[in-house]
Each structure stands twice: as C-alpha cells, then as structure tokens.
Amino acid sequence: MRRNPVFTPVAVTGMGAVTPFGSGVQRLWNAIMGRRTAVGAPSDARIAHFSPAVAEVKDFSPMDHLPKKTVRDTDRSTQLALVAAAEAMADAGWTAEEDPFELRGVNANRTGIAWGTAFGGLPSYEEEAVRLAKHPEGRVGPRVVSKAIPNAAEAALAMHYGIRGPAMTYTTACAASANALGEALQWLWLGIVDQVVAGGSESLFTPTALGSLRSAGAVAMEGEGDISTWCKPFDVDRTGMVMGEGAAALILEPLDRARARGAKVYAVLVGYGASNDAYHETAPHPDGTGAVLAMERALYSAGLGPADIDYINAHATATTAGDRAESLALRRVFGGHLNQIPVSSTKGGMGHLLGAAGAVESIVSIKSIETGWIPPTLHCRQPDPEAPPDLVLDGPRRQHIAVAMSNSFGFGGQNGVLIWADPGLFSR
Template sequence: MSTSNGRRVAVTGLGFITPIGNDLDTVWSNLVEGVSGVGRITRFDTAAYSTKIAAEVKHFEPEQYMDKKTAHHLGRYCQFGLAAAKDALQDARLNPRDMDPDDVGVILSSAIGGMQEIEKNHTALLERGVRRISPFTTPMMIADMAAGVVAMQTGAGGPNYAIVSACASSGHALGEAAEIIKRGDAKAMLAGGAEATITPLTMGAFCQIKAVSERNDDPERACRPWDLGRDGFVMGEGAVVFVLEDLEFAQKRGAQVYAEITGYGASADCYHYTAPHPEGAGAKRAMRKALQKAGVAPQQVQYVNAHGTSTKLGDIAETKAIKEVFGDHAEKLLVSSTKSVHAHLLGAAGAIEAAACVLAIERGVVPPTINLDQQDPECDLDYVANEARRAKVDVAISNSFGFGGHNATLVLSRPGLN
C-alpha cells in the first residue's frame, strides 16, 4: 500500500454513541442482524410534521462519561462526541496525558453543530427577551466545539478543528486526520463526527424539501436503499470516533490494530445544492483518487460501504459511479448501505460507516442492506440484501457524499496488507 513518507495509519480504537447501541459489540451485533434503530420521534411533538420518525440515541446518560457540571454546560452533540472519544481512547488503551500534547490531535466534525442550543435560545429570546439567552449559547452552537471539548477533557493538544461538509464531514475528518499522521504532524489523532439534529427546526426543514421518508406507520422499514419503494432518507443522531495512530508508534506500544486507512479521496460535484450529479461524476473522482493514493487496483476491493441514503436520485448516481470505477469487477463487489439499519447520522455518517468497514475486515462478515425487497432495476449491484454475508474482506471502501456536492472516499485495509 502506498503511503506518504513511508508512514502508515492504524485504526486502534473505536467509540460509539448511536441509535443502534453505545458500545462496539452492540453496534456490530445490530448491524449484522439488521436490527433497525428507527422509531417514532420522542423528543418533540410531530403532529404537524409530514415525517414523524427518526433514529434517536437511546439509553444515553451523559454523567456516565463526564461530571454533572460538564454535562449541564455541553450541548447534546458535544456530549455525544466527548462520550464516543473517551470510549475510543479506552478501547485503544491510549492516554494523551501520557504523551507530548502536540503528538495527539482531534478532528471531530459536525454537519450542523449545536442546533438544539440555537433553537432553545432563540425561543427564549422571542418569549422572554434577550436577557434570557444563555451565555453558553455561542460556544455550544458552533460546529467546532465538540473537537475543542474533547481536547480540553483528554489533554490532546495537537491539531484541533472540525470539518463541515454536510454528510461527508466525518469522512473528511478521518481522511484529513490520516494525512496529518502521514506527514508527521501527530503520532495519534482522535477523528470522527458528532450530530444531534433531531430537532423541530431541522426536521421541519428536511420535511419541506421532501428529503426524508414519510413511511411513518412502518419506521423500522422506512430506510430502504436501492429499493423501488424508497421515499427518502431517515434522520439519525449520534457520534462515532476513531483513534488513529502512526502504525510504527502503535506497534511499539503494543496496541491492537483493527485496520489501516490506506487511501483518501475528496472531490466536488460542482452541480447542485442538494442533488447529486446524475452520473456520479464527483463520486467517481473521489473513489479513483482514494484507490490511487492507496496503491490499490479496483480488483483488489471486496466491499463497498456505500453512501446509500435511500433517495431516488442518490442511489442511482452512486450505483453508476461504482460501476464505472470498478468496471467488470463491480459485479463481484459486495455493496451495502448500513444506513438502512442506523439511518443517516449526517455529520457522523461517514465515521459509523467507516467503522462498519473496519469491523467487516476484522470479523469477516459484511453487514446487510435491510428492507431491500424489490430492487430498483437501475440499481443492479449485489447489495447484500437483508442478510449479512460471511466474506474475507482485505480491502473495503467507504463513500460519504454531502449536500453542496462534497465527496469523501476512504480505503480501509487489513493490517499489514501489501
């Protein structure tokens, strides 16, 4: 595998706060068994909404991860991000406070940031006046604060920022964090995404552009990528964080290595605010760049975790892009959308889907696309319909595409694969 300056990037820790579980084993079990995290929205009254369903995080107690005062001051997306980061560090058995602070950085991305805090304090302004706005509104509404909070709480003093690229945000976070390690600017990075946008304004806005599924009477079957009956994506929330390390550093300290990030490609569609390029032009370029940088031929890839949002246009465009990039080998690929299970975590989507690739490599099982009952003839690949499949996966790719035409592709490989 090709890497800059000979440095290789190892995945040594994973942390999860998601609609399908808040620990690795529960998340993986639900992915493989196809146990949907989608249900009726409980966080606000949806009587006036065309969509009344989403994938909410369940059984999350912030004070299991932080003290009461910290939990009180942090917004929901920051709570998710901090909790997932702490779990990832524990999984990696890495303590940044034992290292030079410049050697550990954080890129924790969010597509939207503290929307709950914005809405809450705007309501306070309208109903009770300007003096009722919380002084914590400004720090808690900005999309970079989760990264800042993780650094404050863990002692990670290296490169620290958030990338905002809609639904590609955490895909870009992982890719850019890997590049930081490859160029020698850190020995380890916490990277991923956090999102908490199941709120009245956000849901209302997505309803207005007809982007989200209205299958309210059957929520667990609402997200159905590549199925003829698909009618939009399903909103989710949560955070997933990786610990990435310079492979040599990880090996010297005896760390477990799940997989390596060997390639990363980014591109723009240059096409439309919300719609993908109909031929998947930007997606193709991102995949090709990632494969080239990894030194991987298309024929070496066994699994694609697709962006697969369950939208009419997006699923077709991505299928076209995969077929063009992989040629005849596309027919042999296993392609699945785990969004069918955990829904769309927006800025955290790329991270949970890259984690699915990592675990598919490690455990030899490809998670399914559930709810795929009548495959769209224009979507004609092997989407691992409804049941997980045992398969040896040496190389997988994860696609993340966002509103605005932002595209990120990651190549993940079995440790030590040459």
C-alpha cells in the same frame, strides 16, 4: 498489496461509538449483524409533524458519563462525541478506567483532533431562539454560542484531555467525519502529529432542520408496513432518508508506532479521496461525477485498482437522486469488477447520522475486515435496476475482506471516500 511508496501506513488502534443502538462499538456491531433496526417514532411530538420516523439514541444519560458542569455547558452532540471518544481512547490504551480524563503515555503536543459535524449544536441555538421569541426582553444564556458553534465538540475534546496539537472541525455536511478521518490521515503522512482522535458527531432533531428537509423532499414521510422499515436504501420504492443521531471516534497512528507499543491494530487506513460536485445545493450530480473523482482519488492514494476492493460500504441514504448517482458512479469506477464486489448500506437500520455517518460506517467497514462478515442492506426488497449488482440483502454474508471502501456524500456536493485494509497485508 501495492503500497504508495510515499506514505506510511496508518493504523486504527481504538474505536468508540454511540449510535441509535446504544453506547459502544460492540452494541453497534451486534445490532447490525442481528438485522435489528433502531428506526421508530420520535419521542418529541414536535418532531413527528416534520419527520414521523427517526433513529434516536435512547436511554442515553450524559450524567452517567460526564461531569455535571460539562453536561450543563455542552450540547447533546458534544456529549455524544465525548462519550464515543472516551471509549476509543480507552480502547487504544490512552486512558485508565479509574481516571478517564487523563492521557497516559501520549504526548499531548503531538496529538491532533480531526472532527466532523454538519451543524454542531444547532438544537441548543434553536432552543434559546424559541425562548427569546417568547420573551424578547429575557436574558440569553451565556453558553449559547459556545454550545452551538460547529467546533464545540472538538474544543471540548481538546479541553478534557489537554490535547494541544492541531484541532480542526470539518463541516462538510454528510461527508464531514469521512473528511475528518481523511485529513487526519494526511497529517500523519506529513509527520505533523504522532496520533489523532478523528471522527464525528451529530444530533439534529429540531423542527427547523427536519422541517426544511421535509420541504426538500429528503426525509421519509410515509411507507408500507411498520415504520421501522421506512428507510430502504437502493429499493425501487424508497421514499427518503430517516434522520439518526450519534457519534464515533477512531484513534489513528502510524502502523510502526502502534506495533512498537504493542497496541491492537484493527485496520489500516490506506486511501482517501475528496471532491465536490460543483452542481447543486442539495442534489448530487446526476451522473455521479464528483463521487467518481473521490473514489478514483482514494484508489490512487492507496496505490490500488478497482479489482483490489473486496467490499463497499455505500453512502446510500434511500433518496432516489442520491442512490442513483452513487450507483452510476460505482459502475463508472469499477466497471465489470462491480459484479464481484459486495455492496451494502447500513442506514436502513440506524438512519442517516449526517456528519457522524462516515465515522460510524468506517467502524462498520473495519469490523467487516476484522470479522469476515458483511452487513446486510435492510428493507431493500426490490433493488432499483441501476443499483450495484451484488447487493447484500437478506442477511450478513460470510466473506474474507482484505480491503474495504467507505463512501460518504453530502449536501453542497461534498464527497469523502476512505479505503481500509487488513493489517495482515503489511509485513512487520
């Protein structure tokens, strides 16, 4: 593998997730490999009018994981973030099971937090706005702003673990957590910190948000067969995305440092590319121009070429414009190499987690490298003619993967692309 000689390899030493499949990375991976779907009717009847198909995190009680005061003072998106981060930190050996809110062997001054979200705690804000509309002279809760601000999850993580390094929130729509991971990579390349908690969280089941997405024609309002099959990335009959919720966290640190402390290394983050379409508020550039730039920049930063990529985890949300633009961008970047590169989207089973999607799909990409299995694209029965030629469709595919690319593209033309590699490619 060719290395960019300027930058040090950055290892992933811990992972955590809460997804519509439940809590835990292993539950996420088992569900994807088992071709399960978490898409179904919303539990809140108010939501069904605006989005009849969603992917909720069910059977999640924050009181099972967090102190009562924390639950009272935080939005659901922050609670999901705290639980995902706790798993990642424990996985990295930073915390003891009996004392999860104390970092061990980690310099808090040299630890950073890079977090992504599209909206933060909008449900908490909307809930209070509805209450105020009904009772204009009523008292507004003192924690509405602190629960709703986009940096609420990042701030909560810093407070819970006493992390005093740079703590930044990236609100770049559906690319948010991919951008957070990429910016964290650059912090480590520059030596600003020794380790970073990076990821994203989202929980956006509100009438306002879903109603707007419905009006924009972005969400699936109908489909053939069971509701669980409505999200069909790359399919000619796709009707729109299905909203999901969740959180994912990854622990990043220099590879040499990770090996020196005997940490398990899942993968190495070797490349990152970001760009903007500069085209439209919601629609991607129809030619995929911004996506092309982000992928090319990720390859350049990794010191790799198109032929070096073994698997692509596509953004593919099952919107016609989005899937088409990504397909065209992939063909422009990879050319004839795309015929030999397997591509899949995991949104068919767990929906689109918006600001958390990039981090969740990065974990999926890393597990593919670790296990040698590529997840399938659920519910795609008749691929669009412009779709990537080697879509993984019918079930998981067994294949050695040394390098994987994960794409994330969002409203406002935001693009974030990450490249993950097998740690075995890097000599000790």
